[in-house]
Amino acid sequence: MPKTALQFGATAENLPIIRHFVRTHLAKVVLNSVELNQITVAIEELCANSILHGNKEDAQKELRLELSVQKGEVHAYLYDPAPPYDIHSYPQEPRLLRADTTRPGGFGIYLLRCFMDEIRVRRRKGGSSLYHLVKRLSSVPEGC
Amino acid sequence: MHIEVQPASAAGQVQVSLDGELDALTAPKLYERLTQLVQQNPSLKKIILSCQRLTYLSSAGAGILLMCVDNFSPKGIALELTQVQPEVYNILDLLGLTKLIPINHA
Secondary structure, three states, X not given: OOOEEEEEEOOHHHHHHHHHHHHHHHOOOOOOHHHHHHHHHHHHHHHHHHHHHHOOOOOOOXXXXXXXXXXXXXXXXXXXXXXXOOHHHOOOOOOOOOOOOOOOOOHHHHHHHHHOOEXXXXXXXXXXXXXXXXXXXXXXXXXX | OEEEEOOOOOOOEEEEEEEEEEOOOOHHHHHHHHHHHHHHOOOOXXXXXXEEEEEEEOHHHHHHHHHHHXXXXXXXXXXXXXXXXXXXXXXXXXXXXXXXXXXEEO
């Protein structure tokens, strides 16, 4: 599958557009609906973190999501103008409720780590970040 | 997401049908609607969320369900999910919500 890209502003209004983009481009490659949903959730959680926390819902901040499939692996790249955070530093198991607030915490990163085989985070020149997610597919149509 | 609330039964049960996707954008609307429902029905005992048409659940949606359990349980109101699709059940199960909320598959 050739690389496809979606550019979007850092607003939660764009979350359905991100999901639609992911599903549309992976539906022919990821045949299992639960697996397709898991990849969609993982990518959306990453984007939601960048939108809500990294960029504080500033619609003027532009993010870029790239998708490609190579040798049975889905690759998702998120170019984020905000500085990177260390996804791997979060606890393995989410706390159902954080002690300091009534809001649940840690679910999104937990799902992201459950569903993706590799997560790479890189600081880019100027302090922005690049997140690279890799998912090895359980079954792959011929030619992917 | 469309939220449809049925009239409460004499036994204090109310069915709420969810149609669409529960994410960071729509989850606060669901919480607001359910909180309003609880406030308007002092004799409420159980909220049954019918999820046959709930096609997507993100961590924000799961978080709101957990908040509902946390806030409604002390008031004696139980939450139950019915007709949950496999994609949504997979998320609830991974996050441990299947141990806290009675949930049945579609």
